[in-house]
Amino acid sequence: MTHAQIIVLATPVFLGAIAIELVIGLARGRNTYRLHDAMASIGLGMMSQLVGLFTRLLAIGIYALAYERVALWHLPADSPAVWLGALLAYDLCYYWLHRAGHRVGVFWAAHVVHHQSEDYNLSTALRQTSSGALLGWLFYLPMAAVGVPPLVFGTVALIDLLYQFWVHTQQVGKLGWFDRWFCSPSNHRVHHAVNDRYLDRNYGGILIVWDRLFGTFEEEHDEEPCVYGTRAPLRSFNPLWANLEVYAALARDAWRARSWWDKARIWFKPPGWCPADVAERHPKPAFRIEAVRRFDPSMSRGARAAALALFVVALGAVCALLWYAHQWAMPTLLGGTALVVLGLWLVGRLGEGRTASRAVSTLTAAD
Secondary structure (H helix, E strand, C coil): CCHHHHHHHHHHHHHHHHHHHHHHHHHHCCCCCCHHHHHHHHHHHHHHHHHHHHHHHHHHHHHHHHHHHHCCCCCCCCCHHHHHHHHHHHHHHHHHHHHHHHHCHHHHHHHHHHHCCCCCCHHHHCCCCCCCHHHHHHHHHHHHHCCCCHHHHHHHHHHHHHHCCCCCCCCCCCCCHHHHHECCHHHHHHHCECCCCCCCCCCCCCECHHHHHHCCCCCCCCCCCCCECCCCCCCCCCHHHHHHHHHHHHHHHHHHCCCHHHHHHCCCCCCCCCCHHHHHHCCCCCCCHHHCCCCCCCCCHHHHHHHHHHHHHHHHHHHHHHHCCCCCCHHHHHHHHHHHHHHHHHHHHHHCCCCHHHHHHCCCCCC
16 A cells, blocks of 8 residues: 555544544634634645655655665564664654754745644644655655665654644643653644744654753743744745745845855755845844734635635545556646646635635736
8 A cells, every 4th residue: 555545544534533623622612723724734735745746756766775775784674673763763863854944944945834824733734845855855864874674764754744643733731741751732832833932842753852852842831822823924825835935035035145155055044044135125024922913814605615615626636646646647647736736726715815706817817
């Protein structure tokens, strides 16, 4: 069974868990869902999986090549100790990739997608980047170098990813001893917060031990509720712009910079860094948490119905593409992916308060 097919089989579980969380939130009077935001988050996950049909071959291919050419050993794939060691090693490599995703501009440009939602719920877990595979493989090459077989690597990567789904919720409180060792809902809420106290903390995927070891742990404090999103809010439900916005901002500032050294290093500086000459000519307002306002455009009943219907159709198409990807020709996959992305773009337009006719009319507008 392929990676894509496993995701298809897991989809009803994801959606069922989202429905349960929604019901619990409504019963408690603490609903954390908004329809347009949830569709945007899940849609970005759908788009990520489709793009992964093409980019995953790159990442796995590079890993397999490194395993064949530079591995010091070829560890046995039938050893439980190898599997456990590989899961721990993957989680450690993920920690450093995740940390780079918050501290290095070009990695943040990919990872930012996961943080753009100003809600925090299980749909946020599905909000994934479509460009992460382009550079993320670099952090896992040590596993290839010590001889972790590609099959073992791919499996533990999927386990690590699936584990992180359940921690994206506000309906589960602190869990005592579990919070001290593992990434938990409380620990991961801190990670998604933009508060000064919480910013760039708790990078662990399965284990929070890495954060405690490397000085990036912060506990959730009852007296300071988490504020979610990014410090430069997206303010859009457009899935294409969600994936491109930070790349575009980096490219714009690199173009504006006078120094060639600044043009190069802006991609590797922490998010928000700007060359002095660019900051002087194009100042950006300072972040103030008290000024944060959620992007929450109103939707008419007609727009809601149209967006939801189109979203369901897109979801069905994604499941079909993922399930039959290993059988269908590349032009079919590319065409199907393009149509799904177009559908998700229209869902985003409707979510931004556009009428169905206006959303469709933009496809043929001269400007």
